[in-house]
Amino acid sequence: MSKYQVFFVSTPGIGNLVPTVEFAQRLIHHDPRISSTIFIISLSQRPIVNSYIQSRASTYSGVNFIHLPPVDTPSPDQYQSSLGYLSLLIQKHKLHVKHEIDKLQRTESDSARVCGLLVDMFSTSMIDVANELNIPCYLYYASPVSFLGFMLHLPVIDTQLATEFIDSDNEMIVPKDAATELIIPGFANPLPPKVLPSSVLKRKKDGYSWFLYHARRYVETKGVVVNTYRELEQYAINSVAATTKVPEVFPVGPVLDLAGPIEWHPDRDQQHNIMKWLDDQPRSSVVFLCFGSMGSLGRSQLREIAFGLERSGFRFLWSIREPPKGSLDLPSDYANAEEILPEGFLDRTAEIGLICGWVPQVTILANEAIGGFVSHCGWNSILESLWYGVPIATWPIYAEQQMNAFQLVKELGLAVEIRVDFRNESGDLVLAEEVERGIKRLMDGDDEVRRKVKEMSKKSKMAVMENGSSYASLKSLIEKLTAEI
Numbered sequence: 001m002s003k004y005q006v007f008f009v010s011t012p013g014i015g016n017l018v019p020t021v022e023f024a025q026r027l028i029h030h031d032p033r034i035s036s037t038i039f040i041i042s043l044s045q046r047p048i049v050n051s052y053i054q055s056r057a058s059t060y061s062g063v064n065f066i067h068l069p070p071v072d073t074p075s076p077d078q079y080q081s082s083l084g085y086l087s088l089l090i091q092k093h094k095l096h097v098k099h100e101i102d103k104l105q106r107t108e109s110d111s112a113r114v115c116g117l118l119v120d121m122f123s124t125s126m127i128d129v130a131n132e133l134n135i136p137c138y139l140y141y142a143s144p145v146s147f148l149g150f151m152l153h154l155p156v157i158d159t160q161l162a163t164e165f166i167d168s169d170n171e172m173i174v175p176k177d178a179a180t181e182l183i184i185p186g187f188a189n190p191l192p193p194k195v196l197p198s199s200v201l202k203r204k205k206d207g208y209s210w211f212l213y214h215a216r217r218y219v220e221t222k223g224v225v226v227n228t229y230r231e232l233e234q235y236a237i238n239s240v241a242a243t244t245k246v247p248e249v250f251p252v253g254p255v256l257d258l259a260g261p262i263e264w265h266p267d268r269d270q271q272h273n274i275m276k277w278l279d280d281q282p283r284s285s286v287v288f289l290c291f292g293s294m295g296s297l298g299r300s301q302l303r304e305i306a307f308g309l310e311r312s313g314f315r316f317l318w319s320i321r322e323p324p325k326g327s328l329d330l331p332s333d334y335a336n337a338e339e340i341l342p343e344g345f346l347d348r349t350a351e352i353g354l355i356c357g358w359v360p361q362v363t364i365l366a367n368e369a370i371g372g373f374v375s376h377c378g379w380n381s382i383l384e385s386l387w388y389g390v391p392i393a394t395w396p397i398y399a400e401q402q403m404n405a406f407q408l409v410k411e412l413g414l415a416v417e418i419r420v421d422f423r424n425e426s427g428d429l430v431l432a433e434e435v436e437r438g439i440k441r442l443m444d445g446d447d448e449v450r451r452k453v454k455e456m457s458k459k460s461k462m463a464v465m466e467n468g469s470s471y472a473s474l475k476s477l478i479e480k481l482t483a484e485i
């Protein structure tokens with residue numbers, strides 16, 4: 001019988017959910033006195049998320065999942081941003097979460113003590129529940145400490161808006177002085193404003209006020225548990241600890257689902273076929289392109305990539321996904337990708353390339369045929385690529401990915417740049433020549449980046465081994481959680 005209960009609240013995106021579930025599992029693996037329960041906010045239009053949860057609920061027997069019941073909200077399309085909709089949805093679930101924890105607390109009070117509520121970066125309204133039930137609340141962060149530094153600094157930037165930042169139509173945040181760059185905790189170099197998340201730039205939209213709302217609440221927690229490791233984010237961790245009011249940072253990563261993606265995909269045969277193709281390719285010969293669980297690019301951009309790939313002459317494995325229809329939907333696989341690619345492209349590249357939809361990314365990165373990864377720079381993708389020592393070429397498209405790309409290229413020298421400030425929604429286009437140049441540099445141009453990535457790969461594995469830095473952080477977190485109050 002477990003003695004300690006830890007609860008998690010996670011928003012329902014693969015990028016957040018997978019590291020949360022893996023961490024819940026890691027906690028109980030590390031200390032069998034603990035049991036983990038995750039509250040799941042269900043969104044019916046996310047089949048890949050639902051199949052992931054189903055699979056993990058049946059394989060991770062020590063992790064419990066509680067599906068929160070639907071709540072009344074206006075249609076998601078009536079909100080200015082999906083973050084606004086999700087944040088309100090989470091607020092509406094507060095009572096239910098409180099009720100469930102309270103119920104468990106009462107029924108198990110003799111055998112198990114509820115010792116922590118871990119909420120993700122957009123579930124901060126749940127801090128109220130922890131306070132009402134007198135449970136320590138921690139933030140569980142699936143993005144890097146550098147981004148945490150930015151979020152902790154956002155309330156400061158907000159107070160400077162009127163005096164130091166202005167724009168012509170009073171909507172976008174840009175410095176008054178065009179040469180101004182932002183000094184942000186977590187970054188050694190000043191940050192160009194154009195790498196800020198687009199929801200933050202548009203300060204009149206509700207995305208901005210929600211970012212600010214969550215950012216202000218971070219300091220109310222006991223600490224932030226981050227899916228990162230000291231060896232990767234040493235500067236960011238020290239800088240955030242020294243210059244912000246965050247109570248404590250626990251770098252416990254990398255927390256990855258290494259066994260996962262084929263197992264939990266609804267169509268396993270399709271995923272196995274991709275791996276069969278890859279197994280037949282020579283070592284380090286294939287460039288892999290994938291833009292995350294929520295990423296998709298427009299047709300003109302896909303055509304530029306196709307021409308760039310063809311001109312580069314490298315073998316490729318390219319995940320292409322159709323843009324979502326509704327505001328909360330995820331991209332889907334094209335029924336016929338041929339229709340959107342340049343005429344004859346598939347025939348001309350049949351010997352060297354494979355086009356697919358959703359791919360088993362971690363399994364692909366582990367395959368020795370992969371020589372480089374063109375990535376949107378979601379934090380999980382970065383951690384996975386570094387784990388396997390695969391160099392990245394950066395092509396961020398949304399969320400905090402531009403900042404992640406900046407950190408990788410300019411701060412850490414761990415990636416080559418296709419772009420660090422690309423914005424999907426701005427109509428920006430990366431031309432075929434840039435794609436070709438980026439891929440050539442990635443695949444056989446930059447030995448220094450490749451060497452550093454291989455070194456970081458070793459360090460990432462050491463961090464989670466017994467006596468590694470993340471292992472020590474996890475131990476310290478558990479000591480805090482289980483300490484008698």
Ligand SMILES: O=c1ccn([C@@H]2O[C@H](COP(=O)(O)OP(=O)(O)O[C@H]3O[C@H](CO)[C@@H](O)[C@H](O)[C@H]3O)[C@@H](O)[C@H]2O)c(=O)[nH]1
Pocket residue numbers: 013014015016018142143261290291292293294295319357358359360361362377378379380381382384398399400401
């Ligand atoms: O075809 C695919 C696409 C994705 N993945 C996996 O899905 C995850 C994607 O995570 P991530 O790379 O972090 O990207 P997003 O899905 O875009 O994640 C969101 O959440 C991350 C963590 O907070 C942020 O860093 C991102 O910017 C945000 O978009 C990774 O584990 C991938 O291996 C697959 O297995 N197959």
